[in-house]
Amino acid sequence: MSSSDSITQESIPPTLEQRAGLRGVIAEYVAARRLAAPLDIDELAGHCAAVLAAAGMDRKYLNYAAVLVNNAVWRDSVAAVPFDRRLLLLPRCLRNAAVCQAEMDEFGLNCTSCGGCIIGQLRQEAMELGYVVLVAEGTPVVMSLVASGKIEAIIGVSCLATLERIFPVIVAASVPGIAIPLLRDGCVNTSVDIDWIMDAIRATGGESAGWLSMESMRRQADDLFSPEGLADILGAPANETERIAHDWLALSGKRWRPFLAMCAYHACNAGEHAANGDARNINKIALAVECFHKASLVHDDIEDNDSLRYGQKTLHEQYGLPVALNVGDLLLGEGYRMIAECDVPPACKERMLAAAVAGHRCLCAGQGDELLWMRNPKPLTV
Template sequence: MAGNSTDFQMEELIAKPSARMASPAIHRMQVPESLELRNVLRHACRLHAEIFDLSQPLSRRELETAARQVLVEFQLPECYVGWTMVVLSNEFWRERVISIPLTRRLLLLPEVSTNGQGRQSGFADVQIQAESLGMKVLAAESSPELMQLLFDNSIEAIVGVASLDVLEKALEMILLAGIPALAVPLLSKNDATQFDSEWVEELLNVIPSNRHQHEPEYAALLRSARAMFEPAELIRLVPRLRKGPSLAEVNGAGASALEPIAATEAIAHDFLALGGKYARPFITLAAFQAMNGDTIPGTSSFRGQPQIPDAVRRVALSIEIFHKASLVHDDIEDADEFRYGRPTLHRAHGLPTAINVGDYLIGLGYSLVSRESSTLGADVVGDIVDILADAHLRLSEGQGAELLWRDARNKLLSTQDALEIYALKTSPAFEAALLSGLRCAGPLGESQSRLKEFCRHLGIAFQILNDLKDWQGDQNNKLHAGLDTLGGRPTVLWALAIAGLPETRRQELLQLVDSSLPSAERVTRVRELYTQAHVFTQADKLIADHQSHALSIADEIEPECLNRLLHYLVDTVLFGASTFGDSVSKNSYER
């Protein structure tokens, strides 16, 4: 649509009653009703996106601010914020996607009920067209497979078709990776056959150009963090000192087939390579890179990953190794049976061996740092070891407080005490990852205390968000979350319920811990009591408060490259936080 015609249509749409401001209670994830309105808003977003700096990562906050500006301009309701953010994001990424070959793009399609007849006709045609162009095709809900493709560097761009809420969930990790993504929201959450086919056709036919675009810096760093734990690279960075086969080379015979002295090292290496999100080493690498830029003399790379000194990579490895050690010990303390889809170490190899492997990993983590004095400098190594030791002590204090509370007869818990446990258990890992990466790049300076505060708020918000996610998931997740609560884990949700329920209901909640009722009934009742106490809404507010504090601190931090990284971490670690409490509350019929 061209100039005057577009202006006239905009005025007509503004005049329509359906386009006037709606009640604030309307959810933010609605799709504009008419194709005409959607096309006009797409045109407006394309014009508005010209203000974006395409050379810098786009934060969720910037995206939402721009979306609200577009809606205010047209006097449209807040319920279209989510949809408008998707359109603006498309415009931000369009040029980047144009530069990527079709064979390096992935098409995400929604899961639909087919009754054995294959994909419904509309999507079947889209899938055939995409595959004829050389694109890969995947279900939007298949997050693990999607992330595997990202990590393996098999794809560089994504085109997605899904409902707004599914897009938000599927793109959570995509945002962390910084992968260019174009998306078309379904017109109805409950009907996967309704979508703007012309829009999908347009995105599929975005022809690659010869314009060179740099890969998003955070995507490359996330791949680099994962690549360190691939067997060959792990052996290169952390050579095995003992000879003999790995666990994978004994044909399922287990640790008994290993030479006894070499067994501990072999089990530890096998566990390190099993899986994870690798967020902590990513933060270390990103912090270092933010302060040094892309070109660093005397560095090595692995399979096209960013050139970062091996000494810094080993520091990043140590952060994840400490995390893996804590998982081994936590699994023992919580009597968990599975980790990464396999039996936990204490189930696979016995309790004494698992404890010993966890201890070995702690020693390995410290040794990776302490042996880099000649490359990083003795003062740098000393500071990083001190950062890691401080984080280790506080993590142990937090875990100890949780265990003591779990075993205590008195299950009363204040919100402040629960938040302090969260601060001890979760925040130190963020802090160690961030400060270690920065210290590899240079002195920490006067901002160190504020960065610690930033990590404290980020860690607390992250842990509360995880608790809400547990209750929002499928029935198995909810049962696990409820049993976790009844088993004695001191959560903020429990503390809020204790504080918010009248005395009779509070006593009922406390008695459910030792009740003889079936587990499912007990969990259902816990959820009902949480709902009565408005726990989920209050938890959502706590997340927003800590997120706001973290962003306020990030605003103060200099230089700009570090400021940008901190905002990016808040946007990605807490992605979708504003929707979780609302979603859980609705599922709980909270009033």
């Protein structure tokens, strides 16, 4: 499984019967153990050794088996994604170089479906179903599509060396995918199991594991703190104090708290798209969490006598202590208002308010311990 392993044609079982047999063994193995994606490299290595032993096949097929195991654990998630949210990625080396007249652009090969190779057939099949199809090597354009939120699953065809290289990238991006290895190495006139690609392209009816697009969720959290997003949820600023509070909320930051709040909701609801009412409630809770956080920063900067935050003057340096304290207090009130305005059952709202109160009190107690210690420093004990 090491990226330094030599990847050659010998790394793939030579006959279709052997390859199909190994796929069958792996499908049964994954189902029996109820393996769930994502699997890391070490997990894959262990499972691959086991399936090769069960199939009575040589360990030289370890990398090939890793691709098949990974495909098996992701198949249902890919099959649950609508066709128009999937990407089919084909390599240029599948073309017949002797007759291909297609031109290249920044997105890859512009196939003309001349019939000189299998690319045209695969491309037409996928596009008729609604796929986005790219005939290109490399990951930048693929990851940009994933980051756009338009692509939720990838079916990719490539050599084993490339599949092994991009595996960590795809896993890190939280993208379900199926990979079909080329049967022959080289950068020209390669070959592949066509039926396997067709089967993957047409896969439907899987049960989604609720896998979330982190990039899409991150954008949703960021959009919430645009001037328009804040005005939509909080209302337009009615006075100068509210304007300062909105500006403070909109300042750059990692926004981990609202992001994680959104992720927690979707994870608990199996990744289902929120209804309109739920979406607004989620936004209010995410905003409430950030209101509490940004209020704590205003007060913390005052207590620590900090002059810079986010690369610019802190609020009390800009407006003075009284105004900064008042804005911080307003943000606390806004956080509680967001929770109070959520359209949820009273018992649920009560639990949310209780959680916010507990967090607020714990924050103040911890900050108080630090401030009091600074007045009378003494050795710390565990």
